[in-house]
Amino acid sequence: MKTITGLLSLLLLAGCNGSKAHEQQRSIKAPWDEWYFTFSTPKALPAQVTLVKLLDTDGYGYVFRTIDQPQGKSVGTWSQYIGKGYSPFNKAKSPPQIIKFCWDSIIDKKVYETTLFFSQDTQHKMVSSEPDWANPKETYYFRYMVIGLAPEGKVRVWLQNNGNPNLLLASTQITTVSGNKLVMCKNVTKHPDGYVYYGETPEFIKDKKYPYGSW
Template structure:
């Protein structure tokens, strides 16, 4: 509960861009430009992220209402794997490593709205500022993408993705909490499904005869 209250106050007040807070343009960027973040789900267990806000290491608050689509990984069935790729990122970009983050998401498979709040480890900044080698073109490689896996029961898993295509590193945040129902705060009323949820695509056939939550997440 302490995590929830602290993040709510900082994001709601900080989001006003008080005069003492720096603007993004005043803080520069990472050595490789902006870092990105992406959301994905296990095969046929869809979810949609509707809003995100980040407080970064330069005390800049960034809000995202237009987000890249959450992708379904056809190779993630029954359990996570560490080599999912984020694909192209267009909107989900920020200037400095995150310190706090909150995002709102509709779990279609759960038929619920969730609110996930995260406090990252201080060591994340160093990891994102340290080259990992070179890619196949000879360019410096970095851990410059955060991957968020969204699974049934509101489960969230996080990785750092190597731009050279190496194995992703699972992350353990300092604190993480996911809320729903009457415990929603920042995400209360934020949904793309105000009239309810309907299964579509591969989902009805995929879950037929299977037991929820359809794997070990």
């Protein structure tokens, strides 16, 4: 496991867009052309994703620098229906093996580096289907992933669930580091001069106790 983990990390750090790692190939035939991932934050607790690297089950590596940024309205705890579905930027051809990304937690005033390792259960769920809740004559595929970014560097991952509450991907291995433990994300930030609260954040957090909810 350590060897595989190390190799995947090296592949992601190398970050060649469209490169293929035959040694780690475990292809899963997808019935769709693309799947999508979007980010969400709680209401008025902002974060900004700056760099994403992804390795899919066909062994292809992707690098994302233009990223569909987090949006969300959850208050106190995560809503069961967060996520936007399609994204013009955050997409890949086959289900993910690993996603590694850098993000500025503006509410925490620090940079985080998060790594997500996905189980085969998640990969197989993403290529499964059922009748669409809004139109049973259409087919729904579980290809819309949501990544939640909350205070204290807390990260959760779901699949949108065909009109039902999101499916929490509890089997995903999530590792988040900051400070001197940053590797890929060292010196990666959109706020090199520091963080300033803006918009509705100052009023929203007034008289509330950090981390402003249970995430």
